[in-house]
């Protein structure tokens with residue numbers, strides 16, 4: 144490690160146990176879990192985890208805080224969110240450092256993506272707190288007037304994934320609180336540093352119990368919270384298996400559940416695409432955050448006329464990507480999150496190579512240099528001529544691995560694109576409006592990107608996955624329930 148990185152004052156953030164926030168108190172005593180850095184597999188710190196009694200205490204405090212929080216005006220709730228945004232902005236460099244060290248996210252990715260997304264979510268939902276929605280309809284009887292009110296559930300549990308612990312957490316927390324619920328946030332056991340740190344910064348800002356941050360393993364702490372009878376609504380961002388588990392664990396209580404799950408997102412590149420645009424966005428779509436993005440474009444379906452040129456250019460981009468220490472400004476891609484995930488990704492790569500699932504065009508070999516062999520680094524890996532039914536073209540790898548499949552036509556591309564259990568995101572590169580519109584109509588996914596990958600608008604136009612990629616509502620509305628109110632008047636309504 145360079146001297147500048149060794150002497151970075153922010154290492155001191157990890158000297159103390161990172162806390163949980165329970166009943167307004169920062170908890171650091173009791174059991175802890177190690178923070179193992181993805182960049183060099185070193186234990187660099189620890190975070191507090193609860194026992195069963197602490198989880199019960201946290202839910203009880205949240206429940207107690209719920210009525211008063213719901214009774215505040217939207218303006219008042221919004222002001223709290225804006226305060227949190229200010230505090231986060233003042234500590235932006237700390238968040239960059241913690242996510243880089245903990246999960247290997249490049250500091251620049253946190254600075255230019257995760258932080259702005261988090262801050263804009265706080266500002267956006269601070270405003271939305273003043274307008275929860277509701278409407279009035281003509282019910283067909285002049286003596287009866289109608290209006291609907293959107294009301295909070297009370298105690299909402301949000302279970303977070305590890306791939307974007309800060310922005311997914313802050314965005315969801317802001318929506319939950321704006322809607323008038325209290326929030327219990329459960330970061331992933333693989334990525335607890337940044338959210339625990341946030342808890343330590345905002346503990347004094349919110350009334351006790353309004354925000355709870357509870358760390359710990361999903362199978363133990365997550366499951367206890369999910370099953371807790373005083374948790375009214377459960378929202379999870381994670382894998383399908385976990386989603387199924389949550390549905391099973393809440394079924395007997397008929398609990399409200401929202402699931403944002405995985406994807407194996409098709410990216411169609413037609414002969415008439417602008418190649419510079421298609422290569423640039425496809426590279427970003429495949430390898431951003433080391434491919435650990437739920438909406439990444441991990442299977443690319445390329446029309447034969449440009450297949451050779453497109454694949455040569457994508458391979459060149461993959462091979463020139465700066466893969467290295469996430470703490471360095473120059474790094475474009477860091478390591479993957481941890482040992483199990485690293486093993487899973489290599490399992491897919493090794494199996495694809497040994498069973499001839501397409502030809503290996505880039506990556507696919509373990510790093511041997513000192514820096515990258517010390518951490519959980521996987522090179523940007525491209526497989527060409529992959530048959531659509533191969534394992535690497537069907538299963539969510541959630542790593543920097545992309546498949547290229549040649550297709551003859553848009554119709555063939557759409558058929559392959561939709562032949563999946565997933566339906567999270569999709570995209571097409573073409574200069575034909577007709578082809579773009581046809582794809583937009585026929586792709587079975589909650590998002591369609593045309594001539595780009597990723598897009599702003601997650602707040603204003605939140606998406607829900609199709610098929611097994613999601614269920615249970617989007618945006619702030621998923622944290623609200625609708626009450627219809629019917630009033631019989633003695634005079635016709637409106638007169």
Ligand code: NAD
Nearest residue numbers: 303304305330331361362365366381382385403404405437
């Ligand atoms: P995961 O399912 O392993 O874990 C997600 C969270 O669930 C963690 O906090 C974990 O502790 C918790 N958990 C695990 N078992 C639990 C249980 N029995 N009860 C309660 N909680 C439990 O997912 P991950 O590996 O952290 O994230 C990767 C997955 O998330 C990928 O499939 C990815 O596509 C998906 N993802 C989806 C979106 C989206 O918006 N749709 C966003 C990010 C990630």
